[in-house]
Amino acid sequence: MKKPASLILSILLIICLALPAAAQEEAAGNGLAADVCVLFTSDVHCGVDKNFTYAGLAAARESMKDAGYHVLLVDNGDSIQGETMGTLTSGKAVLDLMNKIGYDAVIPGNHEFDYGMDRFLQLAGEADFPYLSCNFNKEGELVFPPYHIFTFDDVKIAFVGVTTPESLTSSNPKHFQNEDGEYIYGFMQGDDGEPLYEAVQKAVDDARAEGAAYVVLLAHLGNQAACIPYTYADVISHTNGIDAVLDGHSHDSDKYVVKNKDGADVVRQACGTKMNGIGVLWIRTDGSVDTDLYTWNNSISAPELLGFRNVMTKALDEARAVVEAAAGAVIGETPVDLITFDPTEKDLDGNKLRLVRLSETNLGDLCADAFRKATGADVAIINGGSLRADIAKGEITKRNVLDVMPYGNDVPLIKVTGQQILDALEWGAKDVPGESGKFLQVSGLTYEIHADKDSSCTADEDGLFTGVTGEYRVQNVMVGGVSLDPEKAYTLTSNSFMLKDKGDGYAMFADCEEVPGGGIKDVQAVIDYLEELTPEEVGNLYADPHGQGRITILE
Numbered sequence: 001m002k003k004p005a006s007l008i009l010s011i012l013l014i015i016c017l018a019l020p021a022a023a024q025e026e027a028a029g030n031g032l033a034a035d036v037c038v039l040f041t042s043d044v045h046c047g048v049d050k051n052f053t054y055a056g057l058a059a060a061r062e063s064m065k066d067a068g069y070h071v072l073l074v075d076n077g078d079s080i081q082g083e084t085m086g087t088l089t090s091g092k093a094v095l096d097l098m099n100k101i102g103y104d105a106v107i108p109g110n111h112e113f114d115y116g117m118d119r120f121l122q123l124a125g126e127a128d129f130p131y132l133s134c135n136f137n138k139e140g141e142l143v144f145p146p147y148h149i150f151t152f153d154d155v156k157i158a159f160v161g162v163t164t165p166e167s168l169t170s171s172n173p174k175h176f177q178n179e180d181g182e183y184i185y186g187f188m189q190g191d192d193g194e195p196l197y198e199a200v201q202k203a204v205d206d207a208r209a210e211g212a213a214y215v216v217l218l219a220h221l222g223n224q225a226a227c228i229p230y231t232y233a234d235v236i237s238h239t240n241g242i243d244a245v246l247d248g249h250s251h252d253s254d255k256y257v258v259k260n261k262d263g264a265d266v267v268r269q270a271c272g273t274k275m276n277g278i279g280v281l282w283i284r285t286d287g288s289v290d291t292d293l294y295t296w297n298n299s300i301s302a303p304e305l306l307g308f309r310n311v312m313t314k315a316l317d318e319a320r321a322v323v324e325a326a327a328g329a330v331i332g333e334t335p336v337d338l339i340t341f342d343p344t345e346k347d348l349d350g351n352k353l354r355l356v357r358l359s360e361t362n363l364g365d366l367c368a369d370a371f372r373k374a375t376g377a378d379v380a381i382i383n384g385g386s387l388r389a390d391i392a393k394g395e396i397t398k399r400n401v402l403d404v405m406p407y408g409n410d411v412p413l414i415k416v417t418g419q420q421i422l423d424a425l426e427w428g429a430k431d432v433p434g435e436s437g438k439f440l441q442v443s444g445l446t447y448e449i450h451a452d453k454d455s456s457c458t459a460d461e462d463g464l465f466t467g468v469t470g471e472y473r474v475q476n477v478m479v480g481g482v483s484l485d486p487e488k489a490y491t492l493t494s495n496s497f498m499l500k501d502k503g504d505g506y507a508m509f510a511d512c513e514e515v516p517g518g519g520i521k522d523v524q525a526v527i528d529y530l531e532e533l534t535p536e537e538v539g540n541l542y543a544d545p546h547g548q549g550r551i552t553i554l555e
Contacts, residue, residue: 030213030287033153037069038216038281040271042248043109044075045082045388046094046406047274048316049301052294054101055312056302060278060294062310070152073102074159076248077109077220080123082388084399085323087406090115093319095123100315103129105148105159108136109220109248110167114407117175117185132161132218134203135188135196143185146203149212157214157283158207160242162200164221164230164249165189169463170385170437172407174501183462191461193229197238204241214243214283222250223270226436233258236266243289244269244281253277253293253349267291272351297350327399332530335539338363338391340384340404343545357384357435360547363391363404364441366538370529372443375413375517377493379421379444379479383428383504385437386495386522396530398523405522409495413518414509418479419486421445423508425474427465430455432473432553438504445484447477448552464507491515495522 039061048054057073064071079098080091091112098106106129112120124131124144134146147160165187168176176185188195204215221232228234232247236258244267251273257265269291271279280292296302303313337343339361341352356364364387372380389403428440429449456470477484492512497503502510520528530538541548 030283030285031153031155032070032283032285035069035285036072036152036157036283037064038072038074038246038283039064040074040076040218040246040279040281041275042076042078042220042246042271042279043251043273044079044094044275045111045273046080046086047083048085048094048097049320050274051276051296051298051301052278053275053301053303053312053316054097055308055310055316056296057275057278058101058310058312059308072104072150074218074246075103075106076218076246077107077163078111078248079106079109081111081114082406084327084402084406085319087402087408088323088326090119091123093322095127097312097315097319099126099128101312104150105130105132105161105218107132107161107218107220108144108163110164110170113167113171113175116172132159133163134160135165135199136163136185137188138185146199147207149207149210155214156210156212157216158210158212159216159218160200160203160207161218162196162221162235163187164227165196166227166230166463169503169505172497172501172503189230189461189463191229193234193238196230197235200235201239201241204239208241214289215241216281217242217245219245219247220249221247223247223252223254224250224436225434226431226438232268236260236268240264242266244291246270246279246281246291251351252347253295253351255291255293269293272349276351323399327397327402329398330395331398331401331527332396332533332538333535334391334393334396334542335535336362336543337393337545338366338542339545340364340387340390354384354435356387356441357437357439358433359439359553360441360549360551362542362545362547363387365443365547365550366529366542367404367526368441368443369541370526371411371493371522373529374411374520374525375493376491377413377444377517378490380442380493381424381428381498382441382494383437383498383506384439384441385504386497387441398527401523401526401530405526407495407497407522409497409522410500411493411518411520411522411525412496412499412514413491413493413516414499414512414514416490416492416509416512417486418484418488418490420508420512421479421490421492422472422474422477422484422486423465423468424506425477426455426468426472427457427506427508429473430457433555438506442550445477445479446550446552448475448554449473450475450554452555459505463505464502465505466507491517493518
């Protein structure tokens, strides 16, 4: 028997949201007749049908409205890229769903640019909501409005957008350059972070001058050490006038209270990834500001478990049908799980660890082997940040591979020196034991990382590698069982993001000669490799989720 929609929404409300009582009586203080509830998402990465799903998000918003709150829905970036739905439509399918659900304001994350600048700006022009950023600029001029003000009961609430300057290397650097390789787009970057802090402060001050009683920072900054001096804590501690920071980029779900430059408390809240969390900002009638987080980390999605349907479940069904038709072909089989995430360990928030950014994995080995097989290179390297999903044991479809590699990079073949390989390995090991997208998975070589030694890698203000000033953490590098010769010439392959475009800061290959043998697409290289392997061969070669012992990390 079909459950009434009102009953299902009530169940969802009780199980997932645990809503506080609606505050509907006007309180003396800020003039609000009802509490303001800001629902926010971050780092959805095309996971629109996972966990809560967009259908659950829509149900939550309607429940909040029914409870009498003023409700807004915002997103902190990295929504349109990350899975097949984005890859096969260059982000369009996800943007259409964001329009359908009715976001009120959105900021670009670093991965909004992965389909190219022209494509992102085209999509932004088709959005029914404003994109905001106080620091994303073209030749010094802001591309989007720095803030947007919403008014409830004559109380103005401003939302300021900010996107990490790390975007210049964590997305494809060429997307920010002109035809001559000169950067024309930027994010107010600088070695000490001051240009970014000044951009945020100006937007906050301008919003206050326009009458905003509250200022909320929509941020794609994160908490990773590799992002310093652009983390949320850096920005809060160098500014004032911000009431709350809703943050993304690092996929965490942490809540912190940080002192601003005047010593006042500012609450920061993140909400995870792939719709496993819905963040909430409360602006109460009594003038208080606080955050909350609703989580869904079950293997079955909220709509599927609770059996409800709404306008977004229908929209998701239609989007999935398009994807399935294009990407459902079986191209291989694996008797073992091929992993990017740690199969057992989780972080303090209960989220899976992105092991591929920390150490060797069997899927990292397989993809690097596929690149080397496709090009005949001596050595293959792949940044862990480009491998985005696991492949579960069983049949492997084209969509599985697209989920792993959603960026559509080429696989060039170049001539390098042993020293350049050593520098690349050192740059990739810079943040060990911390997580970093630049961490390298490899084929054709083995190496050690001596994590007890401090990294002495240097970079310019754009985050591009410039050298190593001290002792190398990476040692005992063996190519084909023979010690790496810094003076010798080798052939190397990877994705074009790293080799041609200085992605993740890999600038040491910028002037290398390209040689015949490359040019295949990354997804196709992996598909071809899997089509050649029998399930038994996959099981024999990649049985250990932690790989074949190509990388040894010594604490």
